[in-house]
Amino acid sequence: xxxxxxxxxxxxxxxxxxxxxxxxxxxxxxxxxxxxxxxxxxxxxxxxxxxxxxxxxxxxxxxxxxxxxxxxxxxxxxxxxxxxxxxxxxxxxxxxxxxxxxxxxxxxxxxxxxxxxxxxxxxxxxxxxxxxxxxxxxxxxxxxxxxxxxxxxxxxxxxxxxxxxxxxxxxxxxxxxxxxxxxxxxxxxxxxxxxxxxxxxxxxxxxxxxxxxxxxxxxxxxxxxxxxxxxxxxxxxxxxxxxxxxxxxx
Amino acid sequence: xxxxxxxxxxxxxxxxxxxxxxxxxxxxxxxxxxxxxxxxxxxxxxxxxxxxxxxxxxxxxxxxxxxxxxxxxxxxxxxxxxxxxxxxxxxxxxxxxxxxxxxxxxxxxxxxxxxxxxxxxxxxxxxxxxxxxxxxxxxxxxxxxxxxxxxxxxxxxxxxxxxxxxxxxxxxxxxxxxxxxxxxxxxxxxxxxxxxxxxxxxxxxxxxxxxxxxxxxxxxxxxxxxxxxxxxxxxxxxxxxxxxxxxxxxxxxxxxxxxxx
Numbered sequence: 001x002x003x004x005x006x007x008x009x010x011x012x013x014x015x016x017x018x019x020x021x022x023x024x025x026x027x028x029x030x031x032x033x034x035x036x037x038x039x040x041x042x043x044x045x046x047x048x049x050x051x052x053x054x055x056x057x058x059x060x061x062x063x064x065x066x067x068x069x070x071x072x073x074x075x076x077x078x079x080x081x082x083x084x085x086x087x088x089x090x091x092x093x094x095x096x097x098x099x100x101x102x103x104x105x106x107x108x109x110x111x112x113x114x115x116x117x118x119x120x121x122x123x124x125x126x127x128x129x130x131x132x133x134x135x136x137x138x139x140x141x142x143x144x145x146x147x148x149x150x151x152x153x154x155x156x157x158x159x160x161x162x163x164x165x166x167x168x169x170x171x172x173x174x175x176x177x178x179x180x181x182x183x184x185x186x187x188x189x190x191x192x193x194x195x196x197x198x199x200x201x202x203x204x205x206x207x208x209x210x211x212x213x214x215x216x217x218x219x220x221x222x223x224x225x226x227x228x229x230x231x232x233x234x235x236x237x238x239x240x241x242x243x244x245x246x247x248x249x250x
Numbered sequence: 251x252x253x254x255x256x257x258x259x260x261x262x263x264x265x266x267x268x269x270x271x272x273x274x275x276x277x278x279x280x281x282x283x284x285x286x287x288x289x290x291x292x293x294x295x296x297x298x299x300x301x302x303x304x305x306x307x308x309x310x311x312x313x314x315x316x317x318x319x320x321x322x323x324x325x326x327x328x329x330x331x332x333x334x335x336x337x338x339x340x341x342x343x344x345x346x347x348x349x350x351x352x353x354x355x356x357x358x359x360x361x362x363x364x365x366x367x368x369x370x371x372x373x374x375x376x377x378x379x380x381x382x383x384x385x386x387x388x389x390x391x392x393x394x395x396x397x398x399x400x401x402x403x404x405x406x407x408x409x410x411x412x413x414x415x416x417x418x419x420x421x422x423x424x425x426x427x428x429x430x431x432x433x434x435x436x437x438x439x440x441x442x443x444x445x446x447x448x449x450x451x452x453x454x455x456x457x458x459x460x461x462x463x464x465x466x467x468x469x470x471x472x473x474x475x476x477x478x479x480x481x482x483x484x485x486x487x488x489x490x491x492x493x494x495x496x497x498x499x500x501x502x503x504x505x506x507x508x509x510x511x
Contacts, residue, residue: 016252016503017299017318023254023496024293024319027261029489030268031291031322061300061316075288077330105290107328110430110449117290118325133429133452135350135460150427150460177296177317211492222499229507236511 005235007057012228014041014060015221021062022217025209032117033082033103034207035175036066039217067170070102070208072200079106079114081139082205083165087197088181090123090164090190091116098123098190099180100166100173105204108137114145114163120180124161125193131160139163139201165197253318254500260321261493264291267324268486275474276483283334283367283440284472286479287327294320331431334473336465342399343370343378346470349462351425351454354387355380355441362387363441364426364434364451366470378407382439390421403463405456425461426451 021039028034040063043056072082081104083089088100105117114122114129121128124145131137134147143163148154168183168191176182183191268289278284299316336346345368347353352364363384370386373379376394378386392399396409405423428434433447444451457463 012507016254017316019496019500019503020253020257020318023257023261023493023500024321026489026492026496027257027264027322028291028293028319029261029492030265030485031293034291034293037317037319077332103292105328107432108430110428110433110447112429117328118292133427133460151458175296175317177298179293179296179319211488215492215495218496218499222503225503226506229510233510 003055005232007055008228008231008235010057010059012225012232014058015225015228017060019218019221019225021060022214022221026211026214026218029207029209029211029214031103031207032105033070033101033205034209035068035070035102036207036209036214037062037175038064038066064170065175066208068208069205071206072203073206074203076202078137078139078201079108080104080204081106081163081199081201082203084198084200087165087167087194087199089116089199090166090193091120091180092123092128093120093178093180093182097182099176099178099182100168100191101180102205104199123164125164129161129163139199141198141200142195143197143199162193163199164193165199166191167194167197252500252504253320254496257319257321258493258496258500260294260323262490262497264289264322264324265486265490265493269483269490271327272479272482272486276476276479279472279474279476279479281367281440281472282369282469283365284474285329285331285366285436286472286474288330289324290326290328291322292325293322296320329432329434329436330473332473334471336468337471338467339469340467342401342466343372344368344467344469345370345401345423346465346468347425347456347462348465349460350427351456351461352427352431352442352451353423354426354451356385356387356389357441358384361443362451363437363439363443364428365440365442367440368464369469380440386423388421388424390423392420393418401464401466403457403465405464423456423464424453425456425464426453427461428452 018039021037025036042059044059045056083102090098091101093099108131109115112130133150136148138146143165145160146157147160148157172184173181174184271287271289275286296317296319301315355363355365357363369381370378376392378390390407395412397412399409401407407420408417410417429449433445434442435445436442454461
């Protein structure tokens with residue numbers, strides 16, 4: 001059999017995988033704080049020994065996540081925060097380690113703990129943040145949380161904690177399988193808080209998925225896929241022709 | 251089968267749920283004391299096809315991996331407890347809470363439901379009841395010879411009795427607050443139930459300890475912002491269309507291979 005069949009098959013298979021990446025981006029076109037993944041195909045030459053170096057398989061991979069800012073959406077809710085520019089909000093992932101997110105739709109649970117929309121505790125200066133029962137909670141641009149306690153006047157605001165904001169270089173972080181941002185190298189431990197990261201309260205960050213890009217990629221991948229299948233078809237016809245030629249004349 | 255099919259299926263399902271939330275908000279745009287919901291989206295788990303940093307050969311590492319996302323889901327609907335605008339009705343038994351707090355309503359099973367819809371009526375016994383006939387707690391009975399009823403900002407209910415100079419105090423409307431009102435369970439009929447997520451009700455006198463004052467002759471409108479909901483509806487519809495486009499593309503890819511090979 002001609003190896004072209006296998007090469008076209010790997011091309012088609014990896015087209016399908018890339019399709020999944022774009023489908024996931026588009027499925028999250030409305031997800032708060034979502035960052036789109038890039039998809040890229042790389043050629044994997046498998047030329048060993050003597051012969052003509054023509055065999056190169058395609059290999060699909062996600063080289064990086066697009067960390068650009070998504071659009072800010074005004075909600076007017078005090079506990080909605082969006083990171084302006086670079087940076088992340090530190091949260092405690094279920095295994096207890098520190099992880100980072102930009103999905104800042106926060107709420108206060110029954111015990112007064114500040115959590116993200118999916119229930120992870122938000123980290124402050126010294127671990128998870130507890131907020132006392134309050135009439136009003138304000139989150140300022142540097143992450144400081146000020147409350148007006150129950151029964152106190154507006155002239156008695158109290159600062160309770162400060163949300164830990166970090167700003168790691170994007171080449172040291174990656175998205176983990178839980179959708180949160182983790183350090184590439186776990187041995188680095190926890191990032192120090194960065195005083196320059198700004199957040200804005202009353203807004204959430206929308207998804208940064210560019211729907212037109214994604215749809216165009218999907219169309220183009222579908223056509224590439226059809227070309228790969230066409231090659232498989234051609235190889236099949238070739239091998240049928242050679243099988244016919246080799247048949248004894250009747 | 252094609253993974254993209256399932257991924258975009260989650261997109262379709264999530265947009266569908268969001269549209270239901272938007273539709274419910276819009277349907278209740280005129281419901282007294284209604285609090286709007288917001289669907290919270292989260293990306294699903296990622297599957298590692300190729301681990302970044304794994305050994306490619308003995309001496310080289312893969313510079314980047316292939317982690318395929320599996321789509322999106324709605325993790326929950328968040329009740330938004332910001333206040334609706336107050337509307338003056340001049341009805342003596344219309345009461346709005348200006349600030350934090352909930353009225354307590356005795357349900358048929360003996361438990362207490364909580365509401366911000368202060369559209370009260372009198373039963374044939376003279377008791378203050380909600381529009382469905384459930385008793386306000388603590389129970390207050392207005393005598394049938396009362397000429398007018400006044401509800402003070404601290405919840406004191408008094409009535410002027412015919413022929414009596416001093417108004418008679420009939421009782422106090424007490425309100426309750428929760429640490430996390432968003433954790434209350436909505437059961438319809440404008441009522442909410444306490445849950446483990448909301449915390450215990452903290453009872454108090456309106457206007458004290460952070461509870462809002464009660465205002466007679468006013469109602470709290472629904473806090474649904476119609477423009478915001480319409481915009482949500484448009485973005486939801488477009489996201490739905492794009493996900494269905496992926497489903498049809500993935501289907502065409504599978505169709506192409508089955509028909510041509």
